[in-house]
Amino acid sequence: xxxxxxLNRLAASLKDGxxxxxxxxxxxxxxxxxxxxxxxxxELGRITKTWHILSYIDDxxxxxxxLIGLNKGETLHSMARAxxxxxxxxxxxxxxxxxxxxxxxxxxxxxxxxxxxxRHFERAQEKLSLQGDPVEEHVWLHLSxxxxxxxxxxxxxxxxxxxxxxxxxxxxxxxxxxxxRKKNVMPPEETGAVTACQESGELEGEPPMQLxxxxxxxxxx
Numbered sequence: 004x005x006x007x008x009x010l011n012r013l014a015a016s017l018k019d020g021x022x023x024x025x026x027x028x029x030x031x032x033x034x035x036x037x038x039x040x041x042x043x044x045x046e047l048g049r050i051t052k053t054w055h056i057l058s059y060i061d062d063x064x065x066x067x068x069x070l071i072g073l074n075k076g077e078t079l080h081s082m083a084r085a086x087x088x089x090x091x092x093x094x095x096x097x098x099x100x101x102x103x104x105x106x107x108x109x110x111x112x113x114x115x116x117x118x119x120x121x122r123h124f125e126r127a128q129e130k131l132s133l134q135g136d137p138v139e140e141h142v143w144l145h146l147s148x149x150x151x152x153x154x155x156x157x158x159x160x161x162x163x164x165x166x167x168x169x170x171x172x173x174x175x176x177x178x179x180x181x182x183x184r185k186k187n188v189m190p191p192e193e194t195g196a197v198t199a200c201q202e203s204g205e206l207e208g209e210p211p212m213q214l215x216x217x218x219x220x221x222x223x224x
Contacts, residue, residue: 006043013040078149079113085151086112120148127174 016022031041058065084092087109094102124146128138166173 006039009040010043010047013044075147075149078147082116082149082151083109083113086116086156088156116151116154117148120150123171123174124148126171130174 013027017024017027031038031044034041059069094105096102096105131138
């Protein structure tokens with residue numbers, strides 16, 4: 004507690020931008036002996052780490068949030084390794100500028116795939132809503148745009164005979180388990196009644212459809 008005022012002054016200087024954190028760390032490390040301010044900063048850090056560890060052990064919801072964040076990070080690394088397969092995924096360039104160019108190019112491709120998946124999610128949501136089967140809000144919390152299985156990263160690309168709906172190819176309709184279960188519990192409609200599926204152009208008696216990014220003649224290769 005004797006260094007509390009010094010800690011507040013240091014925190015205010017960092018917040019106002021009067022001093023850079025790297026400069027503070029370098030100055031403290033350059034001292035031959037550990038001064039009281041440095042020791043107080045270390046003890047304050049231990050308090051924060053202890054509180055985090057206890058919260059992680061005691062709070063199941065907090066552990067789940069941490070695990071979800073770690074899984075997202077690992078998934079992003081896996082997608083980067085899948086994209087950057089050349090030269091065994093290593094930067095062999097010695098120059099900093101060349102390494103930065105390669106890293107920036109990889110980041111650009113990763114962001115492009117995430118944006119592409121996000122736009123397809125939006126299209127799927129709109130079409131499912133028109134079919135009378137909207138996606139519930141809580142479902143989006145468990146979905147991630149870090150997907151690349153439906154993207155052909157290697158092999159041949161064919162751009163002939165493309166059938167587009169605006170800027171995109173039409174979504175492939177497949178019958179999923181959720182729609183099958185929903186069809187089994189839906190009461191029969193009265194004669195002449197118009198269902199949501201019929202309004203969206205589906206024939207009477209056909210089950211509601213879920214949507215996929217892939218065309219029927221495409222595979223994951």
